[in-house]
Amino acid sequence: MFSFQINSNxxxxxxxxxxxNTPHGDVHTPQFMPVGTLGTVKGVSPDQLLKTGSxxxxxxxxxxxxQPGEEIVHEAGGLHKFMGWDQPILTDSGGxxxxxxxxxxxxxxxxxxxxxxxxxxxxxxxxxxxxxIQMSLGSDIAMAFDQxxxxxxxxxxxxxxxxRTHNWLERSIAIHNKSDQxxxxxxxxxxxxxxxxxxxxxxxxxxxxxIAIGGVSVGEPSDQINHIVRKxxxxxxxGIPRYLMGIGSLRELAIAVSNGIDLFDCVMxxxxxxxxxxxxxxxxxxxxxxxxxxxHKPLDETCLCETCTNHTRAYLHHLIRSExxxxxxxxxxxxxxxxxxxxxxxxxxxxxxxxxxxxxxWQKDSIAHYTW
Amino acid sequence: MFSFQINSNxxxxxxxxxxxNTPHGDVHTPQFMPVGTLGTVKGVSPDQLLKTGSxxxxxxxxxxxxQPGEEIVHEAGGLHKFMGWDQPILTDSGGxxxxxxxxxxxxxxxxxxxxxxxxxxxxxxxxxxxxxIQMSLGSDIAMAFDQxxxxxxxxxxxxxxxxRTHNWLERSIAIHNKSDQxxxxxxxxxxxxxxxxxxxxxxxxxxxxxIAIGGVSVGEPSDQINHIVRKxxxxxxxGIPRYLMGIGSLRELAIAVSNGIDLFDCVMxxxxxxxxxxxxxxxxxxxxxxxxxxxHKPLDETCLCETCTNHTRAYLHHLIRSExxxxxxxxxxxxxxxxxxxxxxxxxxxxxxxxxxxxxxWQKDSIAHYTW
Numbered sequence: 001m002f003s004f005q006i007n008s009n010x011x012x013x014x015x016x017x018x019x020x021n022t023p024h025g026d027v028h029t030p031q032f033m034p035v036g037t038l039g040t041v042k043g044v045s046p047d048q049l050l051k052t053g054s055x056x057x058x059x060x061x062x063x064x065x066x067q068p069g070e071e072i073v074h075e076a077g078g079l080h081k082f083m084g085w086d087q088p089i090l091t092d093s094g095g096x097x098x099x100x101x102x103x104x105x106x107x108x109x110x111x112x113x114x115x116x117x118x119x120x121x122x123x124x125x126x127x128x129x130x131x132x133i134q135m136s137l138g139s140d141i142a143m144a145f146d147q148x149x150x151x152x153x154x155x156x157x158x159x160x161x162x163x164r165t166h167n168w169l170e171r172s173i174a175i176h177n178k179s180d181q182x183x184x185x186x187x188x189x190x191x192x193x194x195x196x197x198x199x200x201x202x203x204x205x206x207x208x209x210x211i212a213i214g215g216v217s218v219g220e221p222s223d224q225i226n227h228i229v230r231k232x233x234x235x236x237x238x239g240i241p242r243y244l245m246g247i248g249s250l251r252e253l254a255i256a257v258s259n260g261i262d263l264f265d266c267v268m269x270x271x272x273x274x275x276x277x278x279x280x281x282x283x284x285x286x287x288x289x290x291x292x293x294x295x296h297k298p299l300d301e302t303c304l305c306e307t308c309t310n311h312t313r314a315y316l317h318h319l320i321r322s323e324x325x326x327x328x329x330x331x332x333x334x335x336x337x338x339x340x341x342x343x344x345x346x347x348x349x350x351x352x353x354x355x356x357x358x359x360x361x362w363q364k365d366s367i368a369h370y371t372w
Numbered sequence: 373m374f375s376f377q378i379n380s381n382x383x384x385x386x387x388x389x390x391x392x393n394t395p396h397g398d399v400h401t402p403q404f405m406p407v408g409t410l411g412t413v414k415g416v417s418p419d420q421l422l423k424t425g426s427x428x429x430x431x432x433x434x435x436x437x438x439q440p441g442e443e444i445v446h447e448a449g450g451l452h453k454f455m456g457w458d459q460p461i462l463t464d465s466g467g468x469x470x471x472x473x474x475x476x477x478x479x480x481x482x483x484x485x486x487x488x489x490x491x492x493x494x495x496x497x498x499x500x501x502x503x504x505i506q507m508s509l510g511s512d513i514a515m516a517f518d519q520x521x522x523x524x525x526x527x528x529x530x531x532x533x534x535x536r537t538h539n540w541l542e543r544s545i546a547i548h549n550k551s552d553q554x555x556x557x558x559x560x561x562x563x564x565x566x567x568x569x570x571x572x573x574x575x576x577x578x579x580x581x582x583i584a585i586g587g588v589s590v591g592e593p594s595d596q597i598n599h600i601v602r603k604x605x606x607x608x609x610x611g612i613p614r615y616l617m618g619i620g621s622l623r624e625l626a627i628a629v630s631n632g633i634d635l636f637d638c639v640m641x642x643x644x645x646x647x648x649x650x651x652x653x654x655x656x657x658x659x660x661x662x663x664x665x666x667x668h669k670p671l672d673e674t675c676l677c678e679t680c681t682n683h684t685r686a687y688l689h690h691l692i693r694s695e696x697x698x699x700x701x702x703x704x705x706x707x708x709x710x711x712x713x714x715x716x717x718x719x720x721x722x723x724x725x726x727x728x729x730x731x732x733x734w735q736k737d738s739i740a741h742y743t744w
Contacts, residue, residue, distance in 0.1 A: 039690065043697040046682065048417070068665065068690040076668050076686055084682040293440065296448050310418065310456040314448055318411065318440040325415040325697055 002182045002209050004241050011353045013258035014234065015346070020210075020241050020262075022088040022140040023180045024080060025055065029241060029262035030346050032248065032339040033058045033090060034270060038067065039083040042270050043329040044336070046084045051306055052333060053340040056088035056140070058265040061133050062097035062125075066118055070136035078138030090265070091139035093130045093172075093186070095146040096214065096246070107147070109164060127171035135178045143212065144172035146186040151219040158190035161215075166202045173206060184210035184243065191224050193231050200235040210241045213261075217246035226255050233259040250282055250342055250360075257346050258357040269339050273332030276320040279339070281362040287331065292317035302362065302372060305337035306330075345371040374554045374581050376613050383725045385630035386606065387718070392582075392613050392634075394460040394512040395552045396452060397427065401613060401634035402718050404620065404711040405430045405462060406642060410439065411455040414642050415701040416708070418456045423678055424705060425712040428460035428512070430637040433505050434469035434497075438490055442508035450510030462637070463511035465502045465544075465558070467518040468586065468618070479519070481536060499543035507550045515584065516544035518558040523591040530562035533587075538574045545578060556582035556615065563596050565603050572607040582613045585633075589618040598627045605631040622654055622714055622732075629718050630729040641711050645704030648692040651711070653734040659703065664689035674734065674744060677709035678702075717743040 001023055008017040020027040034041045034049065036057045041049055049057070059079060064070060076082040079089055098104070103115040111126030127145040134142035145168045147161040165188045176183045185203040189196035203211055213232055216225050229244060233256070236242050241262045247253065248266025256264070269279065278285045280300045285292075295313040303309075307316075307330040319327030342361075348371040349355035361372035373395055380389040392399040406413045406421065408429045413421055421429070431451060436442060448454040451461055470476070475487040483498030499517040506514035517540045519533040537560045548555045557575040561568035575583055585604055588597050601616060605628070608614050613634045619625065620638025628636070641651065650657045652672045657664075667685040675681075679688075679702040691699030714733075720743040721727035733744035 038694045038696060039687070040696050040698045043701075045420070045678075045698060045701065047678065067694055068686070072666055072686060072690070075666055076684065082684070082687055082690075084687070294444055294447055306417075306419065312448060312454070314440070314444060315411070315454055315456070318444070318454075322410045322439055324410060324412050325700065326412045326417060328697065329415075329417065329701070 001180050004209070004239065006239070008351045010258070010350045010355050013355060013357060014260035015257045015350045015355055016260060016262070017347045017350050018241065018262055022056075022182070024086060024088045024140050027056045027088055028347065030253075030257045030343045031055055031263055032253070032343045033263065033265040034336045035060070035265055035267045036083070036085075037063050037267075039064060039073070039079060041332070041336070042274065043325070043332050044270070048306060048329070048333050049085070049336070050087070052337040053344070054087070054336060056090060057085065058090050058092060059137070059139065060094070060097060061091045061130060061137065062094035062101070064137060065094065065133050066116055070133045074136040074138070080138065088141070089139040090141040091134045091137055091143065092245070093134070093143040093145040094125050095130070095186070096148045098125055099148045099150070100218070109167065111145075127168040128175045131172050131175045131183070135176070135181060139181060141182045141184055141210065142176065142178075144169045144183060144185045146188060146214055148188065148215045148218065149190055151190065153190055155192055155195070158188070158192055158195055161190075162188050162195050162199050166199070169203060169206065182209040184208060184212050186212045186214040186245070187232060188215045190215055191220055191228065196228055196232050197235060200232050204235065204237055208240065210243060211236055212243040212245050214245045216244065222249070222252065225252055229256045229259050229261065233261055236260070248339060253339075253342065254346065254359040255357050258355070264343070269335030270332045273335045274328045276327065276331065278316070278331050279335045282360055287313065287316045287320045287327070289317075299334055300338070303334065303337060303341070305334050307334040307337070341372070373552050376581070376611065378611070380723045382630070382722045382727050385727060385729060386632035387629045387722045387727055388632060388634070389719045389722045390613065390634055394428075394554070396458060396460045396512050399428045399460055399635075400719065402625075402629045402715045403427055403635055404625070404715045405635065405637040406708045407432070407637055407639045408455065408457075409435050409639075411436060411445070411451060413704070413708070414646065415697070415704050416642070420678060420701070420705050421457070421708070422459070424709040425716070426459070426708060428462060429457065430462050430464060431509070431511065432466070432469060433463045433502060433509065434466035434473070436509060437466065437505050438488055442505045446508040446510070452510065460513070461511040462513040463506045463509055463515065464617070465506070465515040465517040466497050467502070467558070468520045470497055471520045471522070472590070481539065483517075499540040500547045503544050503547045503555070507548070507553065511553060513554045513556055513582065514548065514550075516541045516555060516557050518560060518586055520560065520587045520590065521562050523562065525562055527564055527567070530560070530564055530567055533562075534560050534567050534571050538571070541575060541578065554581040556580060556584050558584045558586040558617070559604060560587045561600075562587055563592055563600065568600055568604050569607060572604050576607065576609055580612065582615060583608055584615040584617050586617045588616065594621070594624065597624055601628045601631050601633065605633055608632070620711060625711075625714065626718065626731040627729050630727070636715070641707030642704045645707045646700045648699065648703065650688070650703050651707045654732055659685065659688045659692045659699070661689075671706055672710070675706065675709065675713070677706050679706040679709070713744070
């Protein structure tokens with residue numbers, strides 16, 4: 001029910017073009033997943049999302065566990081039916097959220113106890129519970145429960161989190177028994193190369209259908225992320241999809257892809273959209289800016305998304321200035337489309353042998369300009 | 373460029389089915405117009421709006437004058453281009469808003485001076501300015517500038533507002549010179565039958581391509597609105613579209629149509645949507661209500677709109693509870709679709725001779741049930 005084919009390898013980097021088959025359709029890699037935290041990519045309808053070219057979205061186990069609860073989603077026939085999205089869905093394990101959002105009461109080898117920020121009640125996540133929730137949600141890809149240490153953290157703390165993450169991975173695998181759902185493992189290790197290496201070795205040893213690099217984008221500088229990716233990616237098995245969690249800047253995407261990463265997710269495009277910011281040609285434009293007031297050109301003249309084919313910068317400026325909901329929707333639609341377009345362009349460039357780590361196809365003097 | 377044909381008359385009421393031809397397409401009457409105050413129907417994209425079956429929207433001259441200003445819209449090629457809506461648009465005159473929203477500084481026969489609520493600056497609207505703005509916006513139908521008295525108001529105050537409205541209508545007609553835009557007049561008169569009659573007589577005398585009943589839904593009881601409609605509608609010329617401003621409840625729509633009204637607008641469907649309320653079978657459902665938590669039926673099982681064909685009550689409940697933008701969008705889409713469906717059903721029933729003032733086609737024992 002799951003398979004991953006590598007269809008093309010880059011001639012000059014470790015990048016590859018592949019296809020991940022899931023019960024809800026194919027995911028062409030490299031691929032960016034918009035984040036649909038609560039069973040909705042904020043402000044974007046499933047129909048609009050499909051038109052961005054998105055093939056798979058990420059939903060948050062932690063958030064859906066709190067609201068509406070996985071029983072409701074399961075009753076509805078699973079998350080795809082519940083949210084009206086008939087394409088692949090990946091659920092994270094809740095590990096990242098429980099450590100970054102929850103008020104922690106207790107962490108031990110068993111799992112994590114925390115306070116529900118919605119009503120103050122006490123909740124518990126263990127590898128077993130996190131996997132049970134994801135099986136109830138019915139995503140195509142589930143993530144093993146992990147401990148995501150903050151940044152900065154001491155070597156000892158990160159080492160402990162690694163050991164626990166590896167133990168929790170074993171328990172996640174043991175409890176997981178849903179044949180139409182793939183379980184991916186997560187590598188931790190913070191910014192400590194030797195811990196990352198060890199974690200990559202351990203997680204790779206489980207013969208999983210996919211592996212993620214977690215614990216990045218937790219506050220560390222961007223060059224640390226790139227450093228980790230360069231270090232870890234080459235250690236991962238060749239024939240399975242590799243997923244770099246929580247990363248969405250074009251620069252980091254290109255570096256990660258050139259090191260053999262296939263999948264990405266990030267709240268950035270929708271969060272920026274909700275703040276009135278558009279991604280255009282590698283830049284961030286604040287549409288609130290008065291320079292757009294009477295700029296009647298399409299948002300991005302080279303973009304074919306719903307927003308850019310129908311709406312101008314002046315209109316978007318007007319919507320954002322007027323705090324109209326549609327402005328947030330249209331910018332989110334464009335920003336997602338922009339990232340999808342970027343990953344597709346990378347794929348094309350890899351196939352054609354003109355991909356490089358500094359990939360910036362919107363630049364007219366780029367040899368890969370035709371892929372944009 | 374404008375014409376109005378009556379294609380069918382009701383056998384038992386004054387209702388009729390017609391078609392208004394405009395430069396941006398046909399509007400089949402009876403027709404409900406969603407309100408796109410600031411050049412956007414709140415939370416709904418033009419594409420989503422088209423799928424509701426809406427044929428014409430209303431935009432607010434007052435709001436667009438304040439933001440972004442009609443020069444920007446004109447520069448963009450007019451409001452249709454600015455907002456990406458290639459169907460008919462009607463603009464109101466700003467009269468209602470200036471009297472209900474603005475801080476009035478001065479009203480006299482010349483016009484109205486008021487404070488811009490956005491920046492405190494002093495602004496002025498006169499019939500000439502209101503028409504100039506609407507010509508710049510480039511709507512298909514412009515409304516004459518009127519004085520809309522509040523409710524309650526004394527006979528003398530309403531009489532004065534009527535005289536001024538009639539004078540302003542003359543001046544609106546005198547300044548209007550845009551052949552691809554129709555100018556409609558507005559009847560005032562508050563809840564005073566003799567003033568309404570006189571206003572209907574005066575406004576009808578101008579041989580306009582359309583007439584509106586204004587100054588309703590300003591706080592008076594519902595039966596007063598119906599009383600005014602019953603009184604005024606029969607006095608209006610037969611061969612032109614008649615528009616009842618600001619009305620959107622199904623009950624009042626059916627009564628108005630049975631008295632020969634053709635056009636309606638109301639913020640109600642989108643405002644209710646933004647408050648988590650859905651219109652279903654003549655009822656208002658608060659989707660926040662816990663009874664919907666695990667109700668996995670489509671929102672309205674008989675509705676073919678984007679929301680009802682793709683989403684359940686449980687999902688909408690979840691979105692509303694989670695304060696997700698998509699919930700507001702999906703409920704607005706459904707509520708607009710519901711009103712469009714209702715006006716279409718009225719049209720069908722009029723053609724088939726089964727329309728009546730108490731039209732409620734969702735009821736299984738209604739002889740017009742098949743029109744739903």
